[in-house]
Amino acid sequence: MDLLFFFEWLDTSALADISKAYGGVFAVVETFHTSAMVLLGGMILTGDLRLMNVLMRDIPSEVVIRNTEKWFGFALVVMILSGIFMMSAVAMKLYYNVFFFSKMVGLATGVFFFYVIRKPLLNQEHALINPWTLKLIGGTSILIWLSVAASGRWIGFS
Amino acid sequence: MNKKKLEKIAIGLSCAIVVGWGIFWVLQIIDVREMLELAYG
Numbered sequence: 611m612d613l614l615f616f617f618e619w620l621d622t623s624a625l626a627d628i629s630k631a632y633g634g635v636f637a638v639v640e641t642f643h644t645s646a647m648v649l650l651g652g653m654i655l656t657g658d659l660r661l662m663n664v665l666m667r668d669i670p671s672e673v674v675i676r677n678t679e680k681w682f683g684f685a686l687v688v689m690i691l692s693g694i695f696m697m698s699a700v701a702m703k704l705y706y707n708v709f710f711f712s713k714m715v716g717l718a719t720g721v722f723f724f725y726v727i728r729k730p731l732l733n734q735e736h737a738l739i740n741p742w743t744l745k746l747i748g749g750t751s752i753l754i755w756l757s758v759a760a761s762g763r764w765i766g767f768s
Numbered sequence: 769m770n771k772k773k774l775e776k777i778a779i780g781l782s783c784a785i786v787v788g789w790g791i792f793w794v795l796q797i798i799d800v801r802e803m804l805e806l807a808y809g
Contacts, residue, residue, distance in 0.1 A: 743775055754785060
């Protein structure tokens with residue numbers, strides 16, 4: 611499916627008029643985007659490293675996961691909304707950038723893995739789950755989100 | 769969904785992602801080595 615029509619629409623939208631014309635607004639939105647990214651990364655690392663039994667071993671993993679999941683959702687919403695605004699400023703450039711699509715695929719994989727696999731599985735008592743399964747899920751989740759971050763940085767160098 | 773079934777799906781998907789990630793980075797390293805060989809012999 612060719613998404614060119616969407617990028618062309620975004621490039622000429624009112625959102626693009628604002629993001630292209632007002633550097634200050636773009637900078638503020640980018641600050642929210644970066645902060646949300648830091649929060650999301652922090653929640654992922656905290657939750658997954660707890661699942662891997664690396665940190666906060668004295669706190670039950672159910673407590674850590676429940677708290678980090680809540681803030682993950684908040685950070686994801688802020689990140690996506692601010693990301694769409696930032697995207698509108700360079701929509702056509704991003705359409706021709708393979709690493710942008712690699713980042714989007716990574717993001718979709720991460721969100722799918724989080725809400726369809728990780729969250730439903732971790733809703734039960736963790737003692738009922740094989741510890742190696744917990745470690746595998748934690749490690750995989752970290753790998754997915756590291757790939758998203760790496761693709762995001764790669765956009766700037768391509 | 770049955771929790772045991774979900775656990776099996778999680779293990780299968782995680783293994784696939786980890787292996788795919790490994791293959792991607794091995795290919796990247798091969799690419800970089802070839803590029804360095806072309807550039808510096």
